[in-house]
Amino acid sequence: MNFTRWSARLPGTQRRAAARTDHIATAERRGEGAVPQARGALGQQPADDAEPASGDGTARVPAVDELPAREVLDRVPALVALVHGTDHRITYVNDAYVSAFGDRPAGAPAREGLPELRELGLFPLLDQVLRSGRPRTLKSRKAPDGRSYTFTCTPVAAADDRCGLGVLVFATDVTDHAEAAERLRASERRQRETAVTLQRSLLPQVLEQPDDLRIAATYQPGGTEAAVGGDWYDVITLGGGRTALVIGDVMGRGVRAAAVMGQLRTAVRAYARLDLPPHEVLQLLDGLATEIDANQIATCVYAVHDPNEGRLVYASAGHLPILVRDDSGTVLRADEPTGPPLGTGGWVHTSGSVPLGPGSTAVLYTDGLVERRDEDLDEGIAALERALAGATGSPQVVCDRLVRSAGVLADHDDDVAVLVLQHPARTGPQNELFRNAALELLGGVEAAPRARAFASGVLTSWRFPPEVHDLGVLAASELVANSLQHGTPPMRLRLRRTDRRLIIEVTDGDDHLPRRRRAEPGDESGRGIAIVATIASGWGSRRTPGGGKAVWCEFLLPRTAG
Numbered sequence: 095m096n097f098t099r100w101s102a103r104l105p106g107t108q109r110r111a112a113a114r115t116d117h118i119a120t121a122e123r124r125g126e127g128a129v130p131q132a133r134g135a136l137g138q139q140p141a142d143d144a145e146p147a148s149g150d151g152t153a154r155v156p157a158v159d160e161l162p163a164r165e166v167l168d169r170v171p172a173l174v175a176l177v178h179g180t181d182h183r184i185t186y187v188n189d190a191y192v193s194a195f196g197d198r199p200a201g202a203p204a205r206e207g208l209p210e211l212r213e214l215g216l217f218p219l220l221d222q223v224l225r226s227g228r229p230r231t232l233k234s235r236k237a238p239d240g241r242s243y244t245f246t247c248t249p250v251a252a253a254d255d256r257c258g259l260g261v262l263v264f265a266t267d268v269t270d271h272a273e274a275a276e277r278l279r280a281s282e283r284r285q286r287e288t289a290v291t292l293q294r295s296l297l298p299q300v301l302e303q304p305d306d307l308r309i310a311a312t313y314q315p316g317g318t319e320a321a322v323g324g325d326w327y328d329v330i331t332l333g334g335g336r337t338a339l340v341i342g343d344v345m346g347r348g349v350r351a352a353a354v355m356g357q358l359r360t361a362v363r364a365y366a367r368l369d370l371p372p373h374e375v376l377q378l379l380d381g382l383a384t385e386i387d388a389n390q391i392a393t394c395v396y397a398v399h400d401p402n403e404g405r406l407v408y409a410s411a412g413h414l415p416i417l418v419r420d421d422s423g424t425v426l427r428a429d430e431p432t433g434p435p436l437g438t439g440g441w442v443h444t445s446g447s448v449p450l451g452p453g454s455t456a457v458l459y460t461d462g463l464v465e466r467r468d469e470d471l472d473e474g475i476a477a478l479e480r481a482l483a484g485a486t487g488s489p490q491v492v493c494d495r496l497v498r499s500a501g502v503l504a505d506h507d508d509d510v511a512v513l514v515l516q517h518p519a520r521t522g523p524q525n526e527l528f529r530n531a532a533l534e535l536l537g538g539v540e541a542a543p544r545a546r547a548f549a550s551g552v553l554t555s556w557r558f559p560p561e562v563h564d565l566g567v568l569a570a571s572e573l574v575a576n577s578l579q580h581g582t583p584p585m586r587l588r589l590r591r592t593d594r595r596l597i598i599e600v601t602d603g604d605d606h607l608p609r610r611r612r613a614e615p616g617d618e619s620g621r622g623i624a625i626v627a628t629i630a631s632g633w634g635s636r637r638t639p640g641g642g643k644a645v646w647c648e649f650l651l652p653r654t655a656g
Contacts, residue, residue: 172267173243175211176250177204178260182220184208185260194239210238211263216245220261223247227259234272237265242272289349290315293324293509296356302329304337305592306401306528307515310489314502314510316462324351324392325460325511326359330366333634334646335401335590335597338366341458341513342394342413345435354390358383358436362396369636372396372409373443376433380411383437391437395458399450399515402530402588406450409443411436414461414475417482421453421519425479445639453519455492457482462508463500474500489514527593529556535574535585535600545574545587549598552589558596562649565629566596569647572622573600576608576645591651595631599646607635607643 167174167188174188175198182204192198198207204220205212211220214235223230229248236242243265250260293315301309311327324344332338340362344351361382365375375396383392395416397408408416408428412435416428426448433443450456457478464474481499485492493514502510520528531552535541549570553563570587577585581602590597610623627633630647637643 173265175263176260213238219247223249223261224259234268241267241269244268289352292349293352296359297326298328302331304331305594307337307399307517308489309515310493311513312493312497316506316509324355325509326355327511327513328359328362330363332369333632334599337399339397339458339513339515341511342392343460344392354386357386358392371445372398372407373445376409376411376443380436380439384439391435393435404451405447406456407445407447409445416448417457417479418448418450419455419482423483425483450517452517455516458513460511462510463512489516529591532586532588535587541578542574546571549589556591565649566598569626569630570598572626573645576622577602595651596649597646599644601638601642601644603642605637605641605643608645
């Protein structure tokens, strides 16, 4: 087929060519002078065929329509192929195409003569261009020669209408750009893998399981390279049957956010050992966050569960509200945050509380679970409330259902942390393993023998082995004697058993915390706490919210005790 019968009718080509011709003609009429040498040389013909110069000595520059199209296409570095008809018969391939894939027979169907286009999946695109009459582009495809090309397919028409429409395939070599982009993606993948590995290693590998609660948690990193943040959670047993629960979110992404998260989580565990009220723990964390990085802020909720109180006492530093579903299925949203995020400084946090009785389920979570770009945050929290109202089963089942209901998939654009805790409603034989007994300590020195008799009777009724019974009575006697000597009314002795331990606690109105010290042989006092620390599995003390203190100890029960 004669190539001269074809002309590429690209959008705007003829208009630009006409404008170019008009501009040159206008310049010649105005006598604007010679075209610069570098530009004029491109349009000059060989000297033998040179046309006479105009009267002012300016060489005539040919219009675009007069340029030899085949000679231009043969010399461009891009790959060019021209096919026509519904079976895409080969009309022309340029020198660059031949160099890349070899010579191609003219007139052969493209499916046979251009196998490289078949491997690239380009034939459906050619059909689409013929049907629509519009150009289409396929970006960065790797060809059989190992190089990457961007293909642009443009519809063209032949001068002879019998030949029908054709498609001009124009391939630009983008190998360098593709390799650079792949190196960048590989680097981002490595950074993300490093951040995820660091993040997961800093989270608790095994959650502590308190006697009175059932707890499960999940962490889902974001699916994009930059969506690994500083979400964390933790469960800390404080002793005396009390449990601290923490969840937080460091603003930012990547390794830096994960590192800051690790420092804050370690600090929380250390401050929790002081057994301070939740708002005091956040005050300490706020100062530490400023020291770690003055430009880094984090949100956090620190909550403490005491089975004797039936409530969850918490403090929030700019974090999302805790959700609690009671045994009837009603969902309660905790009050608004009690302070700004950690790292802002200069703020006094306060503690709040929310009921958590038997049969209740509480959920602590980060913003990745409820925040969406196209929704208000309150809508996301309301949707989570509805999902929690219908979520039943074990804590892990509830956790998984909440994540699925929020639409968190592998390609989610933010990381997600969820902590679910349940206070089981125990009945039957299981309920017999969780018992409480308390005695108000009234009077003077006669309160000590009354406390010993009370402790002995309760432990006998709970059917403890003799060794546990005797150690429990001794510990109760020493704690009561210490409170009678150094404390002030009101005083109370409380005994509690679970399926795993016996807990003895004495409260009084004095806020001076006892400490273990070494008594000299001649001292008449100072041995009570040392005796308790020796015989018990653990002991501790804390200040109570209304003023005063609580001193406790606990004994691990043998497996046969239940």
